Amino acid sequence: MTLDKARRKQLLARWHRRIGISVAAWLILLAISGLLINHAHDWGLDQSSIPGLLQELLYPLTMGDEFEEAALISWERLMLDLHAARFLGPLALWFSDLMAGLLLLLSISGIWIWWRQAKRK
Numbered sequence: 001m002t003l004d005k006a007r008r009k010q011l012l013a014r015w016h017r018r019i020g021i022s023v024a025a026w027l028i029l030l031a032i033s034g035l036l037i038n039h040a041h042d043w044g045l046d047q048s049s050i051p052g053l054l055q056e057l058l059y060p061l062t063m064g065d066e067f068e069e070a071a072l073i074s075w076e077r078l079m080l081d082l083h084a085a086r087f088l089g090p091l092a093l094w095f096s097d098l099m100a101g102l103l104l105l106l107s108i109s110g111i112w113i114w115w116r117q118a119k120r121k
Helices: 003-038 052-058 075-083 086-120
Strands: none
Touching: 003 075, 003 086, 075 086
């Protein structure tokens, strides 16, 4: 193996690992929020509201000096917003597309790495 091939292989493995860590973090968040959404009613997440300080931090426009019960945000709503990346506003769609693209890139590079190793054996 030439030095150039070794560097390309190392670079591919390094970027595969970096993309994998980024995508894995997002997939873990999706899995946890999806699980909580599926069982929100069973666990009472649709009936209980998030603490005022957390709500003020995440949903600043819903809070005023005094707010009504209707303005309280439930844990289920928070999980839905996390799951759909709504906190990113108009960038949510682009972020989801980016993560999907990275997941495809990760899958293709993983198959490529596996295929190259299997070919050598």
